[in-house]
Amino acid sequence: MNRMEAACRPGLAGLGRHWVALLLAVLLLMTVLVSLGLGKYPVSFREILLFLQQQVLGRPTLAPDRYELLHNILWEIRAPRIAAAMLIGAALAASGTAFQSIFVNPLVSPKLLGVLPGASFGAALGMLLAPSWFGVQLCCFAGGVAAVGLAAGIARLYRGDRMLMLVLGGIISGSLFTSLLSIVKYLADPHDQLPAIVYWLMGGLSMANSRTITGVSIPILAGLGCLMLMARYLNALSMGEEEAGSLGLNVGVLRFWLIFCATVISALTVVVGGLIAWVGLIVPHIGRLLVGPDNRILLPVTALLGALYLLVVDDVSRLLLDVEIPLGIVTSLIGIPFFILLLKNARKGWG
């Protein structure tokens, strides 16, 4: 096979598509172990393994006071944060992939449809009004769903290209919620509320604790599972609405549930980590370069890639400088040049 043909083949030349997924899973596992050891208080790899052995198998391998310390650092502080990074990365990347297929447009992202702006507004409003952290999270989630609902409502107003109308509706809805967010910021107490809102919206995982993570992990994992179950239908939808309908699919119902799942999981990421942009746009493209556009393999691969990407970025953001750099800023700084590189492919058709 000559080079031209090799370049035309989707997937890594010669390497099966399923092996890519397996390789990524192993890589992710190793990154998790390394990330556990990284931080202001470095823990050796050997100790991490001993600790995990004791934690999981219940066999005492460490001195009790050492175990207490490690339990505090590794289990109470670092593990939730690592889990949060992986969940958010996986959710944003997978929902981005799903949105791109649903809208037959490789440039759509959770942000474009208004999910992230809506969720941000909800969160900020919650910080102003809600008495508890749980209330903030609830507002945040409701905001995300409301924004997509508004986008869909605008799309229904007029007859025309449904998908285009939805994307435009998303832009309108996103702008609306961004302005509403500004109002909330303006009204917020500049001494404590405003900084809290601003820092949170910059995106970061320092608020991640095991209770929040457990709370959101179930719906996020369920949403991811649902998207993956519907991967075949997602493939057909990405060929266009009418073709999918002619293949016997109930396009309206399917699209509703797919958008619902993708919206829920991306709104939940704002609940945990604030506004983290670009992951949902960039990672699906990398995934497509690796394994092609078939969602049956692409969705798991982008979820793994997203988890890996955000975990590494979070490690960088907490280790690079003495103070933590907000995660959303780092993902944008990495995402923008990367996206410019991807534009090179825009003419040739994506991935």
Added chain:
Amino acid sequence: MTLMEARNISFGYGLSPVLKEVSFVVPKGNLVALLGPNGCGKTTLLKIMLGLRQANGGEMLLENRLIAAFDRRDLARRVAYVPQIHKASFAFRVLDVVLMGRLPHKGFWSSTSRRDEQLAMEALELMGIGHLRERPYTQISGGERQMTLIARALCQGAHTFILDEPVNGLDYGNQIRLLEQLAELAAAGYTFVMSTHFPDHVLWVAGQVVMLRDGSVIAQGHPDQVLNRENLCRLYQADVEVWELMENFRICVPERLRNRICNCQSGCKPVLLCNPTDGRIAC
């Protein structure tokens, strides 16, 4: 045997009617061509035949049952859609595109089997593009893409294919190859309904033609009977003659070409001089 039948189909967006009382039949194993100017309602009619749009009035029947009464997947196992060629957004493998044709045969929990792949490969081979199976759908030519979509329709197990301007955007050679392929499949028992902008193609392959203008049928029947100067003029507002050069061999000749051959204005019928070395047409 009548496979599909349109009875007084009407359709409109708001107050503007797109189709007005359209009726025609699609016999089994036939190739029915829809001819008409841009915006005459051809595509809308095809979508109603596919069950993708609901007519405001009238009935669309498949095997003597209302299209609307069919379960979606059941309908998809009988009637397949070959859309106009379009730039695909995602680079699926050609084989994966054809495999999508198996969707109406699959429940929610059942995945693609060896048998499905086998059927998809058979369909690709039948269309003569088996060698393209691993190629990305975005990087093959328009003609190959159209063949892929027909292979998908075959893989879908459908007996009736609805094609929306299948030769649109294809080069001349691919147009001929595609039409030959359709004629062959029709001879094998498949039924086709296709919209087209080429009266000549209708003369080549169609067994039936429905002429649609402003949402109404102005003529229908066998091309030899209805594809004539009057109807073409009404359809396109252009003066086009249809010459029978030999038995079962007709071609369309636009006025300008005709004038080049004979300028006598007397309405004479030019005849072909059957001289193989000098195939001139004289008046």
